[in-house]
Amino acid sequence: xxxxxxxxxxxxxxxxxxxxxxxxxxxxxxxxxxxxxxxxxxxxxxxxxxxxxxxxxxxxxxxxxxxxxxxxxxxxxxxxxxxxxxxxxxxxxxxxxxxxxxxxxxxxxxxxxxxxxxxxxxxxxxxxxxxxxxxxxxxxxxxxxxxxxxxxxxxxxxxxxxxxxxxxxxxxxxxxxxxxxxxxxxxxxxxxxxxxxxxxxxxxxxxxxxxxxxxxxxxxxxxxxxxxxxxxxxxxxxxxxxxxxxxxxxxxxxxxxxxxxxxxxxxxxxxxxxxxxxxxxxxxxxxxxxxxxxxxxxxxxxxxxxxxxxxxxxxxxxxxxxxxxxxxxxxxxxxxxxxxxxxxxxxxxxxxxxxxxxxxxxxxxxxxxxxxxxxxxxxxxxxxxxxxxxxxxxxxxxxxxxxxxxxxxxxxxxxxxxxxxxxxxxxxxxxxxxxxxxxxxxxxxxxxxxxxxxxxxxxxxxxxxxxxxxxxxxxxxxxxxxxxxxxxxxxxxxxxxxxxxxxxxxxxxxxxxxxxxxxxxxxxxxxxxxxxxxxxxxxxxxxxxxxxxxxxxxxxxxxxxxxxxxxxxxxxxxxxxxxxxxxxxxxxxxxxxxxxxxxxxxxxxxxxxxxxxxxxxxxxxxxxxxxxxxxxxxxxxxxxxxxxxxxxxxxxxxxxxxxxxxxxxxxxxxxxxxxxxxxxxxxxxxxxxxxxxxxxxxxxxxxxxxxxxxxxxxxxxxxxxxxxxxxxxxxxxx
DNA sequence: ATGACATCGTTTTTT
DNA sequence: ACGATGTCAT
Numbered sequence: 001x002x003x004x005x006x007x008x009x010x011x012x013x014x015x016x017x018x019x020x021x022x023x024x025x026x027x028x029x030x031x032x033x034x035x036x037x038x039x040x041x042x043x044x045x046x047x048x049x050x051x052x053x054x055x056x057x058x059x060x061x062x063x064x065x066x067x068x069x070x071x072x073x074x075x076x077x078x079x080x081x082x083x084x085x086x087x088x089x090x091x092x093x094x095x096x097x098x099x100x101x102x103x104x105x106x107x108x109x110x111x112x113x114x115x116x117x118x119x120x121x122x123x124x125x126x127x128x129x130x131x132x133x134x135x136x137x138x139x140x141x142x143x144x145x146x147x148x149x150x151x152x153x154x155x156x157x158x159x160x161x162x163x164x165x166x167x168x169x170x171x172x173x174x175x176x177x178x179x180x181x182x183x184x185x186x187x188x189x190x191x192x193x194x195x196x197x198x199x200x201x202x203x204x205x206x207x208x209x210x211x212x213x214x215x216x217x218x219x220x221x222x223x224x225x226x227x228x229x230x231x232x233x234x235x236x237x238x239x240x241x242x243x244x245x246x247x248x249x250x251x252x253x254x255x256x257x258x259x260x261x262x263x264x265x266x267x268x269x270x271x272x273x274x275x276x277x278x279x280x281x282x283x284x285x286x287x288x289x290x291x292x293x294x295x296x297x298x299x300x301x302x303x304x305x306x307x308x309x310x311x312x313x314x315x316x317x318x319x320x321x322x323x324x325x326x327x328x329x330x331x332x333x334x335x336x337x338x339x340x341x342x343x344x345x346x347x348x349x350x351x352x353x354x355x356x357x358x359x360x361x362x363x364x365x366x367x368x369x370x371x372x373x374x375x376x377x378x379x380x381x382x383x384x385x386x387x388x389x390x391x392x393x394x395x396x397x398x399x400x401x402x403x404x405x406x407x408x409x410x411x412x413x414x415x416x417x418x419x420x421x422x423x424x425x426x427x428x429x430x431x432x433x434x435x436x437x438x439x440x441x442x443x444x445x446x447x448x449x450x451x452x453x454x455x456x457x458x459x460x461x462x463x464x465x466x467x468x469x470x471x472x473x474x475x476x477x478x479x480x481x482x483x484x485x486x487x488x489x490x491x492x493x494x495x496x497x498x499x500x501x502x503x504x505x506x507x508x509x510x511x512x513x514x515x516x517x518x519x520x521x522x523x524x525x526x527x528x529x530x531x532x533x534x535x536x537x538x539x540x541x542x543x544x545x546x547x548x549x550x551x552x553x554x555x556x557x558x559x560x561x562x563x564x565x566x567x568x569x570x571x572x573x574x575x576x577x578x579x580x581x582x583x584x585x586x587x588x589x590x591x592x593x594x595x596x597x598x599x600x601x602x603x604x605x606x607x608x609x610x611x612x613x614x615x616x617x618x619x620x621x622x623x624x625x626x627x628x629x630x631x632x633x634x635x636x637x638x639x640x641x642x643x644x645x646x647x648x649x650x651x652x653x654x655x656x657x658x659x660x661x662x663x664x665x666x667x668x669x670x671x672x673x674x675x676x677x678x679x680x681x682x683x684x685x686x687x688x689x690x691x692x693x694x695x696x697x698x699x700x701x702x703x704x705x706x707x708x709x710x711x712x713x714x715x716x717x718x719x720x721x722x723x724x725x726x727x728x729x730x731x732x733x734x
Numbered sequence: 735a736t737g738a739c740a741t742c743g744t745t746t747t748t749t
Numbered sequence: 750a751c752g753a754t755g756t757c758a759t
Contacts, residue, residue, distance in 0.1 A: 129748095266746085370745090373751090585745090587745080623743090623750065
């Protein structure tokens with residue numbers, strides 16, 4: 001996303017010339033394309049968001065389309081907000097009349113507008129993934145499905161995957177009894193959702209797709225309206241999203257897709273890069289415009305990225321270039337342990353900071369979240385302030401979900417998920433037994449839990465009374481007052497306020513968060529035309545808030561490579577460049593897995609503007625075990641002449657050289673973490689070629705223990721990778 | 735109802 | 750190693 005904002009201010013609004021000035025020929029060609037479908041292959045840092053927004057502004061300011069004829073689709077709320085903001089800066093019109101949003105947001109909007117045709121209650125609620133999981137667990141219980149044999153997680157994936165392919169339960173092929181059972185759960189789950197008036201994320205898309213495909217009148221209405229459909233990050237679309245786009249585009253509308261096949265890193269969640277080729281076929285796209293000029297990075301960084309990605313098969317083909325200098329070489333550092341790697345990074349960050357690079361202009365990237373621990377430890381020790389991205393989000397906190405559950409019940413009492421969440425929170429003496437009775441009764445009379453509860457009597461009916469009381473008391477109140485009322489009368493606030501002792505601190509935080517919810521509601525009213533409770537609840541699920549609430553202060557960014565996509569920094573550290581970690585072990589088995597990992601590495605490399613560090617460690621603590629990994633093959637795929645090694649090759653050091661890196665063992669009876677096995681006489685080493693009676697030839701890729709006892713991981717030429725106990729495996733040197 | 739203990743899983747993630 | 754989740758006893 002945004003990289004050219006700073007060097008191309010649009011103070012001159014309006015006329016054609018102003019919009020196009022400052023664009024390079026390819027960007028300009030893309031913006032000025034005729035009203036036919038097109039694919040813009042936009043490399044990292046090539047100004048794709050600018051092209052997308054300028055295209056819209058160009059179409060509108062030249063009278064080629066009215067604002068209401070534009071449909072602009074993104075994946076994240078962040079991207080859609082940015083697009084909206086840029087457009088309002090470029091166009092002297094109210095961007096609110098344009099349909100700009102995420103796939104889910106737009107589908108929600110369509111379903112709300114046509115809830116009857118979509119067979120949904122007007123106030124339908126949206127399940128997030130954790131709500132969905134509890135819903136699935138309930139269905140499984142009702143169907144007596146063994147959750148050992150069928151992990152709810154797997155069912156959730158099964159349902160989601162199929163919906164993303166556009167498939168309903170009855171359309172899924174039942175290969176075997178196991179799958180047949182899963183299909184049963186799928187069907188029952190959908191029925192339950194329908195009964196309860198809720199939809200999950202993929203349902204939002206599928207239901208909207210079905211609405212438009214079945215209802216000719218509606219379909220034609222929207223096809224008539226959206227003459228120009230523009231899609232960001234097109235490589236991330238799943239099959240259903242693509243079909244949805246095709247449906248809206250119809251025969252004559254222009255689908256303007258912007259994407260980068262080399263940055264496709266979400267196959268694991270259903271994204272299908274193949275949609276790019278399909279688009280070319282289905283829409284008879286004649287020419288693809290490639291944006292290859294990069295405005296972000298120095299030459300060496302791009303050379304490295306190009307060299308790496310050139311090893312992937314089935315690319316549409318693209319090579320980044322820059323008008324800038326070659327810049328510095330990429331700095332490579334090999335550390336003895338993950339702790340040393342982290343210390344090195346903390347030190348470098350401090351140096352760079354002292355030289356004037358803002359902390360917020362630096363990022364440490366890693367393949368998996370578990371790696372942040374060691375980094376945080378070292379940063380705290382070095383006194384560097386940092387922010388870790390990817391924690392829990394605001395609307396996902398327990399107390400917030402509780403409050404939202406009460407609010408949802410006001411709007412839709414059939415929402416059993418919400419009822420179960422709060423019927424006994426705060427505790428009101430409704431235990432597991434009562435809840436079971438309630439579920440029995442609901443099943444028997446074929447009603448929802450709320451209706452069953454109304455019939456039950458006792459404390460349970462008291463809960464029903466509470467909800468009804470709150471509903472009528474808030475019926476005509478503005479949103480913030482509804483929230484305030486519910487926080488006070490549900491007993492939630494009091495529950496946390498009454499907390500004492502050890503939990504006091506935690507409770508105070510929850511109270512603060514509940515007050516923050518009240519603020520969010522107030523803010524929501526100011527920012528949105530539709531300030532109803534339903535709209536607010538939808539917002540809470542669809543826009544669960546920033547991953548990291550507090551911003552502002554200058555801090556180093558810590559995040560996964562995935563989270564870094566679309567961002568850029570002056571200096572970037574890519575850490576943990578080890579075989580098995582990055583590329584990740586699990587990618588070896590999936591087909592196309594290694595290519596996706598390589599694209600991930602490509603994304604990581606192209607985040608840096610000026611300085612790039614590539615670091616790895618000989619030994620790493622993972623899941624409570626010390627692992628010895630080889631250097632990442634990706635590092636080997638980068639041209640030598642672009643690299644500057646900051647560390648001598650550790651494999652050539654004498655054991656004593658390690659001691660300088662060992663933490664001081666002052667007063668500790670525990671041994672300092674074992675240095676990477678000082679190579680003993682006759683011990684096995686990583687990288688060594690070996691022979692095994694049964695498996696044949698191979699190379700040692702991992703080591704646990706000291707090399708004479710413990711186990712080794714051997715990658716056999718023909719038998720694959722295996723862990724062998726040295727005590728038993730008769731390995732010989734090959 | 736609630737805390738102590740056991741078990742499990744552990745790549746990436748938006749909506 | 751560690752956190753989340755679940756079970757069991759009180």
